[in-house]
Amino acid sequence: MISVANLTKRFGRGNETALNNLSFDLLVGGVTGLVGPDGAGKTTLLRVLAGLLTRTKGELRVCGFDPQKNGAQLHAQLSYMPQKFGLYEDLTVLENLNLYADLRELGTERRQDRFDALLEFTGLATFTDRLAGALSGGMKQKLGLACSLVRKPRLLLLDEPSVGVDPISRRELWRMVKNLVDDGIGVVWSTAYLDEAELCDRVIVLSEGRSIFDGSPAKMTEPLADRTFHLVGLNHSRRRVLEDLLTRQEIVDGVIEGQNLRLVLSDRAASRSLAEEFPGAKLSSTRPRFEDAFMDRLGGAKQSRSPFRKLSKILRPENGVVIRSNALTKKFGSFAAAQDISFEIERGEIYGLIGPNGAGKSTTFKMMCGLLEPTSGNASIAGYDLGQSPSQARGRLGYMAQKFSLYADLSVHQNLEFFAGVYGLTGQSRRNAIDEMVATFDLTSIKEKNAGIIPLGHKQRLALACALMHRPDVLFLDEPTSGVDPRTRREFWSHINALSDNGTTVVVTTHFMEEAEYCDRVGLIFAGHMIAEGSPAELKLHAGNSEMTLEEAFVELVTTSSNLPEATAS
Structure with a gap:
């Protein structure tokens, strides 16, 4: 052929x-x-x-x-x-x-x-x-x-x-x-x-x-025999433990997988010392996946912490609920793209919106960002009502669109300059913010290239850099890792986790269910309705089996949903 x-x-x-x-x-x-x-x-x-x-x-x-x-x-x-x-x-x-x-x-x-x-x-x-x-x-x-x-x-x-x-x-x-x-x-x-x-x-x-x-x-996957493990029964934050482990030479790669951490080790011997470090937890062998082998061949995950980890915490008066959605509804003619969507998200929480294509995720997302006016209902960001004080609300958020939405005919550096100006940064603070984003997202080698011709992974890095230029309280990410490779996906989530720990509230949509495991809570939207909400573990229980993957729970909940106006189980 x-x-x-x-x-x-x-x-x-x-x-x-x-x-x-x-x-x-x-x-x-x-x-x-x-x-x-x-x-x-x-x-x-x-x-x-x-x-x-x-x-x-x-x-x-x-x-x-x-x-x-x-x-x-x-x-x-x-x-x-x-x-x-x-x-x-x-x-x-x-x-x-x-x-x-x-x-x-x-x-x-x-x-x-x-x-x-x-x-x-x-x-x-x-x-x-x-x-x-x-x-x-x-x-x-x-x-x-x-x-x-x-x-x-x-x-x-x-x-x-x-x-x-x-x-x-x-x-x-x-x-x-x-x-x-x-x-x-x-x-x-x-x-x-x-x-x-x-x-x-x-x-x-x-x-x-x-x-x-x-x-x-x-x-x-043959070379990974006896080198892939689950760390089971952790009593600490999985995200924080994973971040610490990924800085060590003997850890080739690691991801959150259900209630466990999935780890790829440099050799079998490294497992013995690792098992002793977490009282009450245990290390059990698991079958290697293609992704494990892919990461191993490419040298593993980046063994460094996100630069955002060094930032001081965002301290605001409203350290409780930062995002409120109250019965948000959007109709296009007689078609209801989103109906009676309600939820609350607290300071520093990572909240995932998932659902099939056309379910209403992006519509809800755009209403929450002030980019789409709801037919009814209301929403607030950091205490500002999006309908009554849209400018103040937008000034407290950063937004990364699903589709690359920067300027393809401007260079990477020119895009950063433009968005720094949009967010009101001037003088030395503007130069410092641009330099920080270039260094954080490794954009030095492509700084003078037009944004339209750089690889997808670099486009996504640039889009996230522009959304973070002004250090927003709230970060909206619409499928931020769609189409990027696993190494770039891990890099993105190291930044997201660090920002969350420093007080940034993150709302993310994704079709990659393994990625949704990193969220504190998840809202599942189907046919314009919120049909389930809770932690990834709670959604699995709601689907009927705590041992299933989140993708299996997603499929089960969507395919068995009926009587949608009343389907608001959580």
Whole structure:
């Protein structure tokens, strides 16, 4: 299906190497996962395979064709779904499907059955007349996938198709892709979700444009036998213990997993001394995951504390409840995007909003930030009512949007300068804030590059830096780690945890349920209603099993919800 020999791709006058002497062959059938840290070359490789970029050197055949010489023949055999939503936002869902059917020369007599199947899978059947630009982020991804499949290809290239997609839809996506494979279609799936990599038949791991692993997921995890453990029964803050452990040489990686800490150790011997440090807790072996092996190959998590840990605590008169939502409701015509949403969040708490795509999370989020006026109900930030004192309320919060919302044509440094000015920073305080953000988020090497061309992980770092420029009391993060690699995700959460401990109240939306384990409390929104609220452990109990993962609890609670106006269990 694909034959690559000594493939190299360089960009610009500086000859920056995006792909460095890659060689591999892919046979027909199966799903090949393409993973790696941000900037590793995954998107560049897919675009070269699709014939959208020319190679600098090397040999390449895709479906028997040279993409540079036989582009038209190749495109008749191949479909490509780009990372960035590339459809027409001023066309409806159905108009986009018809456009792609026209481009693929799919006859009108064959369209209806194909459209019906795709709309049923994506859940877009009731949204055919809605403009693509009005869809949620996850629904846009689903529409992009549907358009790439209007005609059955031999080879399907998917560039992070599940970014911004909820756990239920991700499972549906995988079922559909597996069916495509059974029909003889080859799939290359680039992903930042490493639990997805475990579902692949083969995985290629890229780092700095080179392949550092090529084989089955099981082969990837072999070196970690007897090195992965659960630290069970901790009587201390899991977030704080994890932060302390990650500064030690013998700890390669660690994450919160349910009520436990999941740790990857440098060797088996390190487990003996570690088990003695926490009275009442115990260390038990657990099966290594692909993500454990990925972090191990890339040198593990950063062994340093967040610079935000050094900041003085935010001390305000209102050290109790900082955020209040009282029966917030937003209707668009007759459609209720959010209805009677109520909750309270205290100083320094990390509160997660989770739910399926289109459930009303982002709508609630935008009302809480003062970006969307509610139809009814009210909200307050740090004692300021968003309806009566919007300027004062906004001055106390920082906001990081789901979609990269900075200025693509300005450099990284110019974006920081602009937002420092927006937040009223001047003189030396402005320069100090910018320097602090550049150092904290490791932006020095890209400071003069335009924000629109830097890798996704760096874009997310820049967006968070701009939101924190003025040290807000409240930080709203709308899917801050969507699409970023596990190392960057851990870095983000080290900053979030440090800010929380220093008094910053954090509200975060996420589709990554392992990430939601870091929250003190979680609100689950479905069909515009808050259907469950509590700690991650309480949501699992509410779903019926304290031993299930949070993702399993999410699926259970959403799929069994009924009688929504009364479904306010917590």
